[in-house]
Amino acid sequence: MFPTPLDKRPPSARVTYQAFLPLALIAWLLPLLAVAIFSIKPGADFTNANYWGVPSSFNFIENYGQVFFNSDMPKYLLNSFLITIPTVIGAVALSAMAGFALGVYKFKANIWLFFMFVAGNFVPFQILMVPVRDLTLDLGLYNTKTGLVLFHVAFQTGFCTLFMRNFIKALPYELIEAARVEGISEIRIFWYVVLPLMKPALAALAVLIFTFIWNDYFWAVVLTQGPDSQPVTAGITAFNSEFRAMYHMMSAGSIVAALPPVAMFFLMQKHFIAGLTLGAVK
């Protein structure tokens, strides 16, 4: 069922593993390394086909200086935070409540309601592009961060509810019954009994949703325009011009844009893994 642990394998297997691991790692990280190296190269290196070699001059300060002080990147980054954080809070809060209702109460339409949340996940969001754009327009939310946040909350709640409902369903029901016997109101049960138990799920979900929303490009382009409302994923392409792609600037911008989710991942690594496997093992 499980692969034999490495230290119990024959020495030849161990040596092969140790030899190939760095190679695989380098091959895997090659695109990222290229971006990192490009971000400190001058633009001329691209025209001279110096794609992989040593930078002809070390332009770390110039390129990153441009990104931070001579472009709209800081504005885009701020937008990303202003879009991502409310979405995370909104989606997690809503889905915790919906998950509680679906996981604890037994009513007729329960399973159908739950299926609707699940089914929502299977709607390809490209199909929704035109109606959602028209809707935000009619609501006066087109090209605003609020519109983007509301849409993301609505769309992410489906997945989050599935996740939360299953987690709450797995909690011992006796806890809730015991609380009811004590005469505690339902809302207090949710707040004082269920919510503390859900902390790992909340953390895991928050990390997942943070990376999802931070990396969203599609809706950023459909629902917003310009540095007043667009997040950083859409803002990176602002370094392109009519004819020339400024690869060195885009690389530097991408590195900066990738830092927050990477930092988030390292800080919350434990929860992230938990988030991916939660519900998989029961």
Place this chain on the structure above:
Amino acid sequence: MTSLKTTLAAALAGATMLAGTAFADGHAKLTGDLKIFSDMSNPAPRAVMEGMVARFGEMHPDLNIELTVIDREAYKTQIRNFLTADAPDVANWYAANRMRPYVDAGLFEDISDVWDEQMSTELASTKGAMTLDGKQWGVPYTYYQWGVYYRKDIYEELGLSEPSNWDEFKANCQAVIDSGKKCFTLGSKFLWTAAGWFDYLNMRTNGYDFHAALTNGEIEWTDDRVKATFANWRELLDMGAFIDDHTAYSWQESLPFMTNGDAAAILKGNFAVAPLREAGLDDSKLDFHQFPAINPDVALAEDAPTDTFHIPANASNKDNAKAFLKFVVSAENQTMINAGDALGQLPVNNKSSVDEDKFLLEGFEMLSSNSPGGVAQFFDRDAPAEMAKVAMEGFQEFMVKPDDIDRILGKLERARGRIYK
């Protein structure tokens, strides 16, 4: 009610004219709002756009100008959105057929009244490109020349000089090939670069008027004259004039062949100069020549794509927008924004002066005195988008499989029958 509206409109129009006249004296101060959407997102064009807004703002301190700069590629999809939804007062776009969808949909304002006699004289070279159905739909702010940019040092080493006709052009190329290099670098991955070759070969073989009629859908692609263009192209292909595997490169990725000296020249717009200079080709190594005549009976014509400003039909401050458009094309502003340290392109106003830049001077000279046939906008702006896509795929395919020319032209002809109705 209707009559009241008409009166109001007339009063407004009167006010515009007053504002327009007074504006020339620099006295009338505009008030209210002016919302501009621009696709000038690269650092230099962006600085130009912001500079223009700042200077216009100084002239009209009470005017509240709001500028939004959008990435050039994203702009192309967003414009459909914002022209209908959240229209600005001024928006960037392109000349000729590229503005037709928005003109036909009634999304661009007819601004023929802005094009008074003085402006029409000063902007004569681009007026045609701004005219559809006999009306003007915007103003140009910059254009640039196309032509052959070549490695001067390689030409000198091989004892070659700038060709003045097709035979010299091919002889030069043969000499370059014999020295173990390729004549032309080309990156046709994104198709449009091959269209540059088609534009020039067709305009030199059949002339500007034929080319315009062809891109307008009036001539069959299977016409013998079109085949003559491809036969000329084939001569270059059979010589092995182009670098190998050009379909794998973007135009930027094709530049290293030139900087390394593996290819001697590139057919490109003036925007190629900046990266080539950055990569170390100074004026002693890089030079420019006009694409030579092929058929001596047709007048020389050039590609010079023009970038423009328009007023969306749904704009709310059209009078302010018109004043801004007039400011954009004024001779002084044109000199300033097209200078080498700004856009580095050619001013559209013939009263403007051109920067002391070798390539700009040659381009200005070429377009103002040696392009009697006319000025084309580039294939994908002259032909409707759908036709341009099919045709450019055909050009690329032809460059790889020249023997399939009849099948390819048949395909283009079928597309023509479908697209131009």
